[in-house]
Amino acid sequence: MDMSNSFNIHENLFKKMPKLKVMNLFRMQLSSLPQALDLLTNLQTLCLDNSNIKDVAIIGKLKELKVLSLQSAEIVELPTEMGQLTQLRLLDLSNCWRLEVIAPNVISKLCRLEELYVKGxxxxxxxxxxxxxxxxxxxxxxxIDIKDIKMLPGDLFSKELKR
Known part of the structure; x- marks a missing residue:
């Protein structure tokens, strides 16, 4: 029996951890994130790499989040709610091969973003x-993967961009 597919996070778990700052759910096969996730008001780092989560809108309620890693996750869309993560410093969407849509004006609202990974x-x-x-x-x-160099706007790169 594959236990990874039967894992559930009980909603009350987050009520017991209000000071939690880092959560790593690497390879967790969760069908969705619990609604009580927004109780983690001090969460600064969330790693959902290699997960099968498709709806990540609830993450937008984690206002103190600084690091969000969704490497190889099965998300199809980065929704509007993600634009609320104005403290975010690092966003890793590498190899999210199903990711087709980033809602308009989400990226530009992440005003403190220092690192962005969207290759693959x-x-x-x-x-x-x-x-x-x-x-x-x-x-x-x-x-980032660029298939056609003509797609690059001339004034794309800021003076801060080092890599």
Whole structure:
């Protein structure tokens, strides 16, 4: 029996951990994130790498989040709610091969973002996402797949971009 597919997080668990700052649910096969996740008001790092979670909208309620890693997760969309993560410093969407949509104006609202990793994604409106990057004055590290160099806006890169 594969126990990884039967794992559930009980909603009351988060009530007992209000000071939790780091949560790593690497390879957890959760069908969805618990609604009580928003009780973790002090959470600063959330890792959901290699998970099968598709709806990540609830993460937008984690206002203190600084690091969000969704490497190889099965998300299809980065929803509007993610734009509320204004404290976010690092966003890793590497190899989210099902990721097709980043809602408009989400990336540009992540004003403190220093590192963004979106290589290995099949985002449909990549040109629009690229245009939003010029609003990220603190962006120092960017990994992205560009199929056509003509897609790059001329004023894309800030002085802070180092990698």
């Amino acid at each position: 994604c099949s985002i449909q409106c990549m040109v629009e996402v690229l245009k939003e990057l010029k609003h990220l004055s603190k962006l120092a590290s960017l990994e």
